[in-house]
Amino acid sequence: MNExxxxxxxxxxxxxxxxxxxxxxxxxxxxxxYPVVHHVFFWLKNAGNETDRKKLIEGVKTLKxxxxxxxxxxxxxxxxxxxxxxxxSWDVSELIFFKDLAAQAAYQVHPVHQAFIKNYGHLWSxxxxxxxxxx
Amino acid sequence: MNExxxxxxxxxxxxxxxxxxxxxxxxxxxxxxYPVVHHVFFWLKNAGNETDRKKLIEGVKTLKxxxxxxxxxxxxxxxxxxxxxxxxSWDVSELIFFKDLAAQAAYQVHPVHQAFIKNYGHLWSxxxxxxxxxx
Numbered sequence: 001m002n003e004x005x006x007x008x009x010x011x012x013x014x015x016x017x018x019x020x021x022x023x024x025x026x027x028x029x030x031x032x033x034y035p036v037v038h039h040v041f042f043w044l045k046n047a048g049n050e051t052d053r054k055k056l057i058e059g060v061k062t063l064k065x066x067x068x069x070x071x072x073x074x075x076x077x078x079x080x081x082x083x084x085x086x087x088x089s090w091d092v093s094e095l096i097f098f099k100d101l102a103a104q105a106a107y108q109v110h111p112v113h114q115a116f117i118k119n120y121g122h123l124w125s126x127x128x129x130x131x132x133x134x135x
Numbered sequence: 136m137n138e139x140x141x142x143x144x145x146x147x148x149x150x151x152x153x154x155x156x157x158x159x160x161x162x163x164x165x166x167x168x169y170p171v172v173h174h175v176f177f178w179l180k181n182a183g184n185e186t187d188r189k190k191l192i193e194g195v196k197t198l199k200x201x202x203x204x205x206x207x208x209x210x211x212x213x214x215x216x217x218x219x220x221x222x223x224s225w226d227v228s229e230l231i232f233f234k235d236l237a238a239q240a241a242y243q244v245h246p247v248h249q250a251f252i253k254n255y256g257h258l259w260s261x262x263x264x265x266x267x268x269x270x
Contacts, residue, residue: 037210037230039174041265057270075172075267080239086264093267095172104215129221130176132210132228135192 034070034097035134036104041090043126052123053091059120060094066110068103072096091124104131169205169232170269171239176225178261187258188226194255195229201245203238207231226259239266 046052057074064072075093080086098104107113181187192209199207210228215221233239242248 036213037208073269076270078171078266078268080266085262086266127220131213131215131221133213134208135211
């Protein structure tokens with residue numbers, strides 16, 4: 001590669017990579033883009049029931065269709081060490097990152113969220129919500 | 136650029152970009168790379184005390200020095216709508232993503248985590264931990 005081609009190569013490489021670098025952003029990604037954290041824990045009426053758990057997981061996953069949802073993570077209890085401070089009595093968790101409080105408020109009244117409550121609300125007996133803002 | 140240089144360019148570009156693409160991954164980033172979610176809520180002994188809250192936030196942020204911590208998000212209560220299901224009685228939250236359960240176990244016994252408990256443990260009166268695995 002001669003000098004001219006080397007320059008062309010470097011410029012073109014930078015341009016090609018630029019989009020990816022911007023999309024990735026600095027670590028941590030979610031914290032920079034989505035500082036509002038909404039973590040919901042569900043306790044099933046039929047605690048530990050596998051069919052109901054699967055159905056609720058399916059329901060929580062419908063929430064990613066909401067345009068103000070930045071990131072959605074659906075979880076079940078992890079097999080970490082049992083300790084007094086660890087609450088492992090819940091069945092399904094829903095962790096959503098929003099870009100701001102307005103996005104979270106819009107999510108609450110969104111038809112897809114309302115449909116989720118209507119169609120899957122009979123499955124749970126208890127819900128705890130934690131809303132945090134990144135500092 | 137002739138054909139030989141074009142091939143060189145494309146190969147080298149792919150190699151240069153590869154690391155970035157792997158690091159970024161598809162959306163959602165954290166969910167793909169770090170499926171283990173560790174969410175800790177702290178209640179201060181001096182509930183709502185601003186000095187103690189800042190000190191604890193400083194302490195939680197030391198945890199990002201632990202090499203198995205994939206992503207760390209430190210939070211305070213968000214100003215979302217007050218509802219019966221929302222627990223807003225806590226003071227500081229620590230949300231960590233790990234790549235697997237071994238990374239979480241290594242974190243628990245890491246000297247930086249042990250130092251955090253030793254140096255900041257006097258600040259809190261209650262802790263609740265939720266450990267989830269992404270599904």
